[in-house]
Amino acid sequence: MGAIDELKELANLHDFARYMKYKPSQLAYIIYGISDANKYKTFEIPKKTGGTRVITTPCQKLMLLQRKTAHVLQDCLEEIFEISNQKKSLSHGFRKEHSIVTNASVHRARRFVLNFDMKDFFDQFNFGRVRGFFIKNNNLLLSPDVATIIAQIACFSNKLPQGAPTSPVITNLISSILDIRLKRIAVRNKCLYTRYADDITFSTNTREFPSQIACQESDHSWHVSDYLAEEIRRFGFEINDTKTRLQYKYSRQEVTGLVCNRILNTPCEYRKKARAMADKLFKSGSYVLSKNSDTGEEVAGTLQQLIGIYAYIDYIDRVRSEIRDEEFTELKRTEKYKQIVFFKEFYVAEMPTLIFEGKTDRIYIKCALKKLYEQFPRLAKKEANEVNIQIRLPKCEGLLKRFYKLGNGTSSLANFIKNYKRAWSIYEAESGDHPVIIVVDNDDGKKAISVTMKYHGVDFDHSKKFQHVVHNLYVVCVPGEGSAIEDLFPSWVLKTQLEGKSFNRTNKNAGPNEYGKTYFARHVVNVNYDNIDFSGFTELLGNIDSAILDYSVNKSNY
Numbered sequence: 001m002g003a004i005d006e007l008k009e010l011a012n013l014h015d016f017a018r019y020m021k022y023k024p025s026q027l028a029y030i031i032y033g034i035s036d037a038n039k040y041k042t043f044e045i046p047k048k049t050g051g052t053r054v055i056t057t058p059c060q061k062l063m064l065l066q067r068k069t070a071h072v073l074q075d076c077l078e079e080i081f082e083i084s085n086q087k088k089s090l091s092h093g094f095r096k097e098h099s100i101v102t103n104a105s106v107h108r109a110r111r112f113v114l115n116f117d118m119k120d121f122f123d124q125f126n127f128g129r130v131r132g133f134f135i136k137n138n139n140l141l142l143s144p145d146v147a148t149i150i151a152q153i154a155c156f157s158n159k160l161p162q163g164a165p166t167s168p169v170i171t172n173l174i175s176s177i178l179d180i181r182l183k184r185i186a187v188r189n190k191c192l193y194t195r196y197a198d199d200i201t202f203s204t205n206t207r208e209f210p211s212q213i214a215c216q217e218s219d220h221s222w223h224v225s226d227y228l229a230e231e232i233r234r235f236g237f238e239i240n241d242t243k244t245r246l247q248y249k250y251s252r253q254e255v256t257g258l259v260c261n262r263i264l265n266t267p268c269e270y271r272k273k274a275r276a277m278a279d280k281l282f283k284s285g286s287y288v289l290s291k292n293s294d295t296g297e298e299v300a301g302t303l304q305q306l307i308g309i310y311a312y313i314d315y316i317d318r319v320r321s322e323i324r325d326e327e328f329t330e331l332k333r334t335e336k337y338k339q340i341v342f343f344k345e346f347y348v349a350e351m352p353t354l355i356f357e358g359k360t361d362r363i364y365i366k367c368a369l370k371k372l373y374e375q376f377p378r379l380a381k382k383e384a385n386e387v388n389i390q391i392r393l394p395k396c397e398g399l400l401k402r403f404y405k406l407g408n409g410t411s412s413l414a415n416f417i418k419n420y421k422r423a424w425s426i427y428e429a430e431s432g433d434h435p436v437i438i439v440v441d442n443d444d445g446k447k448a449i450s451v452t453m454k455y456h457g458v459d460f461d462h463s464k465k466f467q468h469v470v471h472n473l474y475v476v477c478v479p480g481e482g483s484a485i486e487d488l489f490p491s492w493v494l495k496t497q498l499e500g501k502s503f504n505r506t507n508k509n510a511g512p513n514e515y516g517k518t519y520f521a522r523h524v525v526n527v528n529y530d531n532i533d534f535s536g537f538t539e540l541l542g543n544i545d546s547a548i549l550d551y552s553v554n555k556s557n558y
Contacts, residue, residue, distance in 0.1 A: 056161035094168030121198035285429035
């Protein structure tokens, strides 16, 4: 049974609560018990075109309910597309496997591309319209009580708030009728049609752009035809004439912010601006993200915002490579992105940062600190009955793994150490106050580390508490010649059997009656840390603490 049929069977709040896995009293409290003042928080964000956009975000309990509701409604939307035999997507906003890329790719390499927006899009979906849609739509025909509950969950101040998880999918549901109508008009005029939220695009390869869709004024500007404008008004929307534009084949064509003439790409101005912001950050430690259109005041950008900008550029590059069946040239296209990541994670690290050979070591250290925090106040503190770790223990995955191969063992750490000075050299801004500490086993793997440290004129000595390598980079070995970090556990922990299986600490060639390090870390150490004696970690944690203290004292000399 599909989501639509399941919703049709619901008759009242009790049924809907059960369906959403809530107690009726819980659901009723969220909808009716929480005051409007406590349901939402409202704030403004600047628009690219000037002015501000009001974002209204729900409280945590309502947010969770809206997410669950949105998931069900998304399934309903996909079923409606199947029922209407809609093979090609018309709406690309806020849908699984859809994005600005899929939207823009429809209109790639066309003679004409027409873009226009609808005014105050979300504001046009009031409580009555949302409720009425779920009752009257032929594909849904829900109980009036259930339709009312969905509208009450989704609406605030008699409209769909921007910032609520339910708003995008409901706008897509209601606008699907408009999409089908506009597609028919597009087909009659030999055009392609898509919509991304309030952004509508028609494109064609005909010799002249069809006048039934848009007309040219005497001043060469374009406006949506009266016929098409009336069709859109019938569905309760108004066109924003100031954003209507027709783009020709021999000029730059953009759809949802992407250039789509021949290949999909971010605009060159966008990329140039991103590079300029990164270069300014590397030189001075800050950059200007934008200017307030009303006051002209410069708005400072954050590191996370700049990483987001480069993540977007990187995403488009990868998609373009897939579309054109090209090999993605990692080094050429991501150099600046990689430099920003290094700047954030290592050059101006907000806290002392520990990097390990494998994925499990960080779990061991975290659990050890939960037990030994009183001995190492620089590393962990207990606040409000919770131990807060005062050092960064990043998971070496995502960008750290992609750019620096971290988490792949000693060889990746050796390469990271080797290239650290060169990576550091491009920055002129003041560096941060915290060290980056490589923690390695004191076994055969240290040979690779020893060879690499010589690139920086440092002779490896495993007997020292710590060794400074270059700038804010340190190496700390597990105490004891030939020791691995697992040797710091009591023997009974290493001998723990799980479902008749024993721990294979080599993490290689595990037999049918053995489990590896990941299982050991998660299901032995992490689950039972409160009962484990972590005194064996005292010396290692002390050495890490000493390295942190050394950098705080000697930073100016390094």
